[in-house]
Amino acid sequence: MLRAAVLGSPVSHSLSPVLHRAGYRELGLTEWEYGRHEVDAAGLAGFVEGLDDTWRGLSLTMPLKDAGLSVAVDATEVARRAGAANTLVRRDDGGWDADNTDVAGVLEALAGHLPDRPERALVLGAGATARSCVLALARLGVRTLTVRARDTSRAADLLAWSMDAAGMRNGSVATLDPWVTTTDDVVVSTVPPAGAEDVAATVPATHRGVFLDVVYADWPTLPARAAAAAGMTVVSGTEMLVHQAAAQFRLFTGLAAPVAQMRSAGLRALGGEP
Numbered sequence: 597m598l599r600a601a602v603l604g605s606p607v608s609h610s611l612s613p614v615l616h617r618a619g620y621r622e623l624g625l626t627e628w629e630y631g632r633h634e635v636d637a638a639g640l641a642g643f644v645e646g647l648d649d650t651w652r653g654l655s656l657t658m659p660l661k662d663a664g665l666s667v668a669v670d671a672t673e674v675a676r677r678a679g680a681a682n683t684l685v686r687r688d689d690g691g692w693d694a695d696n697t698d699v700a701g702v703l704e705a706l707a708g709h710l711p712d713r714p715e716r717a718l719v720l721g722a723g724a725t726a727r728s729c730v731l732a733l734a735r736l737g738v739r740t741l742t743v744r745a746r747d748t749s750r751a752a753d754l755l756a757w758s759m760d761a762a763g764m765r766n767g768s769v770a771t772l773d774p775w776v777t778t779t780d781d782v783v784v785s786t787v788p789p790a791g792a793e794d795v796a797a798t799v800p801a802t803h804r805g806v807f808l809d810v811v812y813a814d815w816p817t818l819p820a821r822a823a824a825a826a827g828m829t830v831v832s833g834t835e836m837l838v839h840q841a842a843a844q845f846r847l848f849t850g851l852a853a854p855v856a857q858m859r860s861a862g863l864r865a866l867g868g869e870p
Contacts, residue, residue, distance in 0.1 A: 599650050600848050601631040603643065604657035608632070609813060611834075611862055612655050615841040618861030622854040637663040644684070644692065653848030654684040654692075655841070658788075661724035668694035677761050678731055680724035682840065685847045695847060698725060701840030702732035702808070705831055706782065709806045713737040714781035720772065720795055721786035722750040725810060727757065729784045734762040741767040742780065744798070746791075774798050782806045783828070785819050796822040803828050812837050815866060834862055 602612040616630040635643045640663045644654070656664045664681030665671055669691035675681045681694035717738040719726050722745040730741065741764045745751040751769040758764040770776070772787075772794050782805055787795050789811055799822035807823035812833035816824070824830045842853035 597650055598628050598652050599631070600628070600653040600655070601633055601651075602655040602657060603633050603635040603640070604660055605634055605636040607634050607657060610655075610657055611812065611837060611865060612657075612841060614861050614865045615838060615858045616655075616845060616848075618858045619842075619845050619849075619853050622857040623849075623851060625849065625851075628849065635660065640664070641667050649686075649690065652686045653844065655844055656682045656684065658724075665694050668692050670694070672696065674699050674731065678724070678727045679757075680727055682728075683844050683847060696728055697840040697843035697847070698728035698836070699732045699735070700843045701836040701838075702729050702784070702810075703735060704839035705808060705833075705835035706732070706736065706806065709829055709831055710736060710782055716740045716742075716780045716782075718742045718744065718775065718780040718783040719754075719786065720744050720784065720798075721791075722747065722754040723786060725786040726754055726784075729786060729810070730754070730758045730762050730764070733782065733784070734758070734764065736782075738782070739763070739765045742770065743767070744770045744772050744775075746772055746794075772798055775800050775803075778803045778805070780805050782808070783823070785809045785811070787811075787819075789813065789817070792818040795819040799823055799826055802826055805829070806831060808836065809833050810836055812862075812866065834859070834866065838862055 661680040671694035675696040683695040684692040743751040796818040807828040808831040845853035
C-alpha cells in the first residue's frame with residue numbers, strides 16, 4: 597500500500613479523507629489509502645520520523661502549518677514566502693519537502709468571481725492561513741490590504757509581512773469591529789468557527805464585493821449568511837478546500853486530480869448537493 601493522511605489537532609472534522617479517497621476511487625488507485633491522525637505541533641517531528649517508506653504525502657491542518665516547515669528538508673518558494681506549509685511530500689532520499697497548496701486553493705476558489713484586477717482586500721484573522729490568503733490576493737492584483745483581528749499586534753505583523761513578502765503597497769489594521777468602508781473588492785475570513793458570531797456582527801448592511809469564508813463546516817456559516825444578506829457574492833470554503841486538496845493529490849500521486857468527483861464527495865459529506 598501507498599499511504600497519505602491528514603494530521604492536525606483536532607482532526608476528526610477534517611474532510612480531507614473524503615476528498616482524497618474519492619479521487620482514488622475515481623482513478624482506480626486501489627493501492628492507495630488515506631487516513632487521519634491526531635498530532636499536535638510538539639508531536640509532529642516524532643510522528644514524521646516514525647513513518648516508513650510506504651508513506652508518500654501528508655496534509656497538515658491547524659496547528660501544524662507553521663511547524664510543517666521545520667520537519668522538511670526543503671520547501672517550495674510559496675511555502676517559504678507564506679511561512680506556512682499545509683503539505684509534506686516524500687522525497688526520493690526519504691526526507692520530506694514542504695509545500696503550500698492553500699494559495700492555489702484560494703486562487704481557484706475566487707477565479708471567475710472577481711474583477712480582472714481587484715485592488716482592495718480585507719482579510720479577517722492573522723494566522724498561517726491568512727498569510728496564504730494574502731499571497732493569493734497579491735497574485736490576483738490586490739495592492740491595498742486591511743487586516744482585522746482580535747489581536748491587533750498580530751494583525752500589524754501580518755500587514756508588515758504583506759508589504760515585504762506579498763508586495764502590498766498600502767494597508768491598515770483594525771480590530772474585529774464593523775467594517776469602516778465597503779469599497780473592498782474581496783473580503784476573506786480566516787477566523788475559526790468559534791469566532792463566527794463575532795465576524796458576522798462586523799458585516800455592514802450593504803456591500804457589493806466578494807466574500808470567501810475558508811470555513812466549510814455547517815455551511816452557510818454565520819459570516820456567509822451576513823455577507824449574502826448584504827448583497828455580497830459569497831464563495832464557500834469548500835471550494836478552497838477542494839482545490840487545495842486537488843493540488844495535494846497531484847503532488848502525492850503524480851496524477852491529475854478528478855476535481856469534480858472530489859467536490860461532489862465533499863458536498864455529499866457535508867449534507868449538500870449533489
